[in-house]
Amino acid sequence: MATILSFAAIFPLNTLGHYIHWHWFYISVANLIVIILMVVTFVSALLLPFPGRRRRKENQ
Amino acid sequence: MTKKAFRPDVDAPEWKGGHTPYDIIKEGTIAVLVIALLTLILAVVFGSPDETAITIKSWSNADPIDFATTALSELNGTSTSAAYGAPYNHNGTSQQIGPLQLAKWVGVRIPINAAQAFVIQPLKALPNEPTLDAGLAKYTSASSSTQTTWLNAYAKAATNMKFVKGQVVVSAPSAGPVPVMINDLTTMARSGALDQDLLNDNGFYTTDYTKPLLFLADGQYLGNLATEQHLGGDQWGMMNETGNYPGQSWLWLYTFWYQIPPFNNSGNGDALVWGVMMVLSVLLLLVPVIPGLRSVPRKLRIYRLIWREHYRDSGGTS
Amino acid sequence: MSNAEIDRQWTTRLRRKAAGKLPPEKLLPDTQPSYVASWIYVFGVATLASLGVVIFTGCILAIRGPQWWHGSQYGHFINSLHLWSVEIFFFTMVIHLWGKFAMAAWRGGRTLTWMTGVVTFLASIATAFTGYASQSNFDAQWITTQAKDGINATGAGAYFNVLNLGQMLMWHIVLLPIAAVVLTGLHVLLVRIKGVVPPFEDDVQPATQKVAVGE
Numbered sequence: 001m002a003t004i005l006s007f008a009a010i011f012p013l014n015t016l017g018h019y020i021h022w023h024w025f026y027i028s029v030a031n032l033i034v035i036i037l038m039v040v041t042f043v044s045a046l047l048l049p050f051p052g053r054r055r056r057k058e059n060q
Numbered sequence: 061m062t063k064k065a066f067r068p069d070v071d072a073p074e075w076k077g078g079h080t081p082y083d084i085i086k087e088g089t090i091a092v093l094v095i096a097l098l099t100l101i102l103a104v105v106f107g108s109p110d111e112t113a114i115t116i117k118s119w120s121n122a123d124p125i126d127f128a129t130t131a132l133s134e135l136n137g138t139s140t141s142a143a144y145g146a147p148y149n150h151n152g153t154s155q156q157i158g159p160l161q162l163a164k165w166v167g168v169r170i171p172i173n174a175a176q177a178f179v180i181q182p183l184k185a186l187p188n189e190p191t192l193d194a195g196l197a198k199y200t201s202a203s204s205s206t207q208t209t210w211l212n213a214y215a216k217a218a219t220n221m222k223f224v225k226g227q228v229v230v231s232a233p234s235a236g237p238v239p240v241m242i243n244d245l246t247t248m249a250r251s252g253a254l255d256q257d258l259l260n261d262n263g264f265y266t267t268d269y270t271k272p273l274l275f276l277a278d279g280q281y282l283g284n285l286a287t288e289q290h291l292g293g294d295q296w297g298m299m300n301e302t303g304n305y306p307g308q309s310w311l312w313l314y315t316f317w318y319q320i321p322p323f324n325n326s327g328n329g330d331a332l333v334w335g336v337m338m339v340l341s342v343l344l345l346l347v348p349v350i351p352g353l354r355s356v357p358r359k360l361r362i363y364r365l366i367w368r369e370h371y372r373d374s375g376g377t378s
Numbered sequence: 379m380s381n382a383e384i385d386r387q388w389t390t391r392l393r394r395k396a397a398g399k400l401p402p403e404k405l406l407p408d409t410q411p412s413y414v415a416s417w418i419y420v421f422g423v424a425t426l427a428s429l430g431v432v433i434f435t436g437c438i439l440a441i442r443g444p445q446w447w448h449g450s451q452y453g454h455f456i457n458s459l460h461l462w463s464v465e466i467f468f469f470t471m472v473i474h475l476w477g478k479f480a481m482a483a484w485r486g487g488r489t490l491t492w493m494t495g496v497v498t499f500l501a502s503i504a505t506a507f508t509g510y511a512s513q514s515n516f517d518a519q520w521i522t523t524q525a526k527d528g529i530n531a532t533g534a535g536a537y538f539n540v541l542n543l544g545q546m547l548m549w550h551i552v553l554l555p556i557a558a559v560v561l562t563g564l565h566v567l568l569v570r571i572k573g574v575v576p577p578f579e580d581d582v583q584p585a586t587q588k589v590a591v592g593e
Contacts, residue, residue, distance in 0.1 A: 006451070007451040007452050007455035008107070008320075008451060008453065009104065009106055009107025009458065010104060010105050010106075011105055011106060012106065012107045012301075012303075013106050013107070013109070013303055013305045014109060014303045014304070014305035014482050015291065016278065016288070016289070016291055016303070016304075017300070017301075017302075017303055017304045017305075018304060019290055019295075022318050024320070025319075026290075026292065026296045026319075027296065027299070028294055028299070028300050028301075028304070028306070029304070029306065030301070030304055030305055030306040030307070031292070031299055031300070031307055031309045033305050033306070034306045034309050034469065035309055035312075037469075038469055038472060038473060041469075041473060042418075042473050042476055043416040044417070045416065045418045045420075045421070045473070045477070046365040046366060046416070046418060047365065047418075048364065050369075050415045050416050050417055053414070053415070054367065055081070055398070056078070056080050056369070056412040056415060057079055057104065059078040059079060059080045059412055068397065068485075068578060068579070069482060069485065070485060071485060071486060071487040072486025072487075072488075072575055072576050073576055073579050074576075075413070075573075077411065077412055077413065078411075078412045079410060079411055079412060079438075080406060080409060080410060080412050080414075081408060081409055082408060082409050082410035082414075083408070084406060084407060084408075085406070087420075087423055088423055088427070091420070091423040091424050091426065092427040092431070094424075094427070095424060095427040095428050095430075095431055095466060095470075096427075096431050097464070098462075098466060099428075099431050099435075099462045099463045099466060100457075100485075102462040102465075102466075103455060103458035103459045103461075103462050105457045106458070106459050106462070107454070107455075108454065108458035108460075108461040108462075109517065110447070110448060110454065110457070110513075110515050111515055111516035111517060112515060112516060112518035113514065113515050113516050114516060114519065114521055124570040145536050146530070146533075146536065147530060147536035154531070155528075155530075155531040162531070162532055162533035163532070163533050163535070163536075165533060166533035166536045167536065168536075177550070190504055194496065233404070260396075260415075266544075267431035267542065267543045267544025267545075267547070268539070268541070268542040268543070268544060268545075269542070269543055270539060270541040270542060271542055273519060273522060273523055273541045274523075274541065277523035278518065282519065282520065282523065285516065285520075286520045291517075291520050293524065297524070298524075301517070302517055306465060308506065308510070309468075310468050310472065310503060311503070312504075316463055329480040330527045330528040330530075330531040331531035332534070333528065334528055334531055334532050336513065337546065341496075341500060343424075344496050345493055345496045345497070347484065347492065348484035348488075348489040349489065354482065354484070356479075357479055357480050357481065357482040358482060358578060360480065363480055363481055363482070363578055366416045366417075366418055366477070366480065366481060366577075367413055367415075367416070367578075369413075369415045370413040370415070370577050371580065
């Protein structure tokens with residue numbers, strides 16, 4: 001019977017890493033993506049409207 | 061009511077406005093479910109790295125000349141471990157920040173005599189080796205100046221070291237028993253016996269890998285593999301992970317200092333970086349009580365975005 | 379026993395002090411100030427949730443021991459869950475830190491809340507480090523042989539031997555998680571006691587504004 005559940009990763013990231021090198025600045029693409037995502041998430045959290053505005057106005 | 065000056069970066073106005081219903085348990089539950097789902101997706105898609113550990117056996121088989129050269133440096137006291145200083149031995153100058161010599165003051169607590177630990181004692185453990193036993197007896201009973209003469213002769217010739225048919229070949233007739241010792245240690249390493257011997261010094265059960273790890277780190281092999289994976293100190297390696305996986309990006313500031321002078325060319329680089337990071341950590345801890353620093357949020361005005369609804373509804377007042 | 383005697387008991391005094399500082403309606407509130415209206419506020423609970431997943435997956439790894447994940451596909455999967463939950467934990471915690479700094483969330487007697495947060499952040503870094511040191515693979519070999527130089531330079535390396543797998547593992551699964559959970563608990567209780575910091579007042583008159591809660 002075929003094994004339905006396999007725990008192997010779909011896109012394992014085991015190949016040699018990709019790096020960006022500029023003068024003495026050196027960062028992996030993976031880390032850069034994480035940091036960019038953090039900044040984007042932070043800015044989005046600041047800018048996106050938060051639901052429940054009508055309820056808050058009613059309770060003022 | 062006692063009135064005193066309101067300090068906008070220290071004090072907070074009393075909230076007299078409205079409250080809205082808030083389901084804290086529901087919020088926590090949703091958070092756990094969302095985070096668990098996100099974790100599951102990332103794990104299923106990307107997995108995690110697991111580069112197999114190297115052993116002294118795999119090292120000495122992959123690069124026997126590097127191993128033999130490292131063994132020589134352990135014996136003649138020129139390896140990083142041999143000349144480290146505290147906490148391993150008294151042979152080196154420990155790092156310091158100005159007058160602070162913290163490592164030296166704490167002293168030698170994990171004693172490692174490199175020549176004994178990595179070469180002589182393991183070789184003595186080998187049974188049925190009469191030629192080696194005779195060589196070891198000759199070496200250990202010789203004066204230190206004789207030992208130095210042998211070691212220097214071997215080191216000079218070792219620049220032409222070859223590895224032929226499982227033997228370390230160095231033409232150094234005036235090196236005494238050193239060639240036999242280095243060759244036999246290499247053979248011992250290639251068999252796997254040295255890995256075990258370095259561990260069993262602590263008894264049958266041990267989880268302390270200090271000796272084999274120090275020996276591995278003294279060679280070039282471990283560092284070369286790390287450099288291939290962009291884990292080197294001058295590659296911002298502290299932030300990085302093997303393969304294409306994200307690493308420890310939160311260590312960016314810690315590793316940053318190692319890339320610039322004076323940290324990257326100072327013998328006290330590690331101590332200086334730790335000193336800087338401790339000061340910065342204390343500053344972060346004390347932000348609320350540091351005038352100027354605690355005013356930055358008010359001056360940045362990012363809060364206007366966070367509380368824009370409040371400011372819109374109240375006309376900028378409470 | 380007289381009432382006066384009961385009143386003097388340590389248990390009675392502690393219970394009354396705790397209940398006074400943190401009555402049930404403050405510990406588990408059902409309302410929040412209406413200025414709490416931004417997505418930035420979810421990163422605290424997201425960090426807590428991540429910590430929960432980190433600990434849960436760590437417990438599963440502990441069931442089968444530190445070598446299990448090298449030889450078992452299921453174990454490797456649990457390790458992947460543990461690694462990614464740690465990445466998410468730091469992701470959300472740092473955004474939470476940015477947001478709290480932007481709000482100057484230490485205002486109004488909340489200095490200790492800020493400080494417990496910073497110490498928890500630093501303790502988390504130490505916990506993650508001992509985790510990386512406990513992987514028993516090439517990454518652990520490299521990380522520990524490099525980190526030892528920094529830690530040795532402080533003098534701490536004489537007692538905190540990063541090359542000792544057993545020691546690192548016990549710090550990682552016993553001592554530091556206890557510290558992280560206790561610190562996180564204190565931090566969260568302080569938030570509940572003090573409440574969420576109110577907005578800056580943009581038209582404040584410093585000389586006449588009365589101080590509600592201050593240093």
